[in-house]
Amino acid sequence: MTQPVPPAPAAPPAVNRRAKVNPEANRQDILRVATEEFALHGLSGARVDEIARRTDCSKRLIYYYFTDKEGLYLKVLENSYQTIRSIERDVHFDEYPPVEAMTRLVEFRFDHHMNIEYFVRLIMIENIHNAQYLAKSSVVQDVNRQAVSVIQRIYDRGQREGLFRPGLDALHIHWQVSALSFFNVSNRATFSLLFRCDMAAPDTVQSLRRQAAESVLRYMQT
Incomplete structure (x- = not known):
């Protein structure tokens, strides 16, 4: 048969x-x-x-x-997070002394948000959706744990050397770095208009960049 x-x-x-x-x-x-x-x-x-x-x-x-439009959107989100973390790994922050490493990390993330605005815009859009698409991605969650672990290693080294005060949470430090870097882009248009200043002016950006690093370090240092 x-x-x-x-x-x-x-x-x-x-x-x-x-x-x-x-x-x-x-x-x-x-x-x-x-x-x-x-x-x-x-x-x-x-x-x-x-x-x-x-x-x-x-x-x-x-x-x-x-698969579909939402599948493409989720892949865009994943790719955006993977890109910044991949670039961040190439900087090798662990090779620098703790204070310099933390300074470089803050400046790196500040510059990334400043220079790649689509990343901030995508995060703003996903917040409108209450992170329902990111919630479906184990990729992004794994990638972002790496972001906190970098800070944890820098903090642990600095604390052992007596440079950073004890009892700090690496996730809270990550939150502070993200907040300073994110606001500078997400609210630039309204802030510039309301206070009649150019937040995108090179001198202003450099000043805010230094201020962001100083703010985080003053919080961390003994």
Whole structure:
């Protein structure tokens, strides 16, 4: 008796020549454009049609890679957090003395928020959604534990050397660093308007950058 032939697996949608040559590069291009669209328009306002147009690929291909619009949005969030933590690992803060290491870390995060505004905008958008999409991601939670562990190691070294006071929580220090770095971008437009100042002026940015590091260190030091 002839055995039934199993159905062939579903083939991926037709893609352009570039995608055939390097599908991973194509995925990264989609993520890059989607990041800009979500940061600018939010989850509800961003259009997959526009992302497809800007990446020269079909909506069907985007859905093949990321399942749906919400899946793409979640991947954008994960990729954004992974990027900053990956760059942060390359700085090797553990190679510097504790006070210098903490100074460099604060300045690094302040600069990252300042120079990559889409990161702040994405976090603002996700807060509007009460973090319901980030809650689905174990990737982001694992990545951000690394952010606190970096501070913990610096703090522990500084405390052993008598430089930092005992009893501090690394998570609270991380909160303080994030707050100073985040506000400088998230509220820049309204703050500049209300107080008639240019918070994006280079001299102002450098002053606030130093002030952020000094504030955190004065909280930590004996």
